[in-house]
Amino acid sequence: GENVEQHPSTLSVQEGDSAVIKCTYSDSASNYFPWYKQELGKRPQLIIDIRSNVGEKKDQRIAVTLNKTAKHFSLHITETQPEDSAVYFCAARGYSGGSNYKLTFGKGTLLTVNP
């Protein structure tokens, strides 16, 4: 089955700096890659996603890049703010038999933005 590795497990940056979180996946058939933000005690929130036919996608201060050949994708947050502090999860959608799908999540990255 699909295996998703996420690095780093913790990341500390100064307010205004950029943050990059990287993920690799194992199943070359995976074709959808969402990113979730989870604040302490809250639900995971979908913040951005990318499909395998696209190399990059941006939404204001966040962007995701995908390298299908290398089977890795990354989340980039620019001009970080204290409210960006949270755990970020990457995920890859693989197949679970037939035309059924499932998301496999990375272990998460705790991002701390210091004022």
Add this chain to the structure above:
Amino acid sequence: DSGVTQTPKHLITATGQRVTLRCSPRSGDLSVYWYQQSLDQGLQFLIHYYNGEERAKGNILERFSAQQFPDLHSELNLSSLELGDSALYFCASSTFDRGEGQYFGPGTRLTVT
């Protein structure tokens, strides 16, 4: 607020017992997914239902079962509970059945004592 609701918010029960967790998807969503989140295992996919039909299974134990009702709400049943079942249980919903655009509910924190 994602529009997905889950009840109860907290549940404390003893080993060997059985509990039922409930999830109502966003209006218009036909898919419901269940996940277990623990510190050591992270977010683990359990099971997916689409319009009342089971579509995909993940790392779901035989002691666990789920169903989706005609009104599209879903229930996750956990039986013969063990200490290791203590975790946060999330459901998520999406419009279609391809696993894209999943929106999570607030979760149910289960504590087994």
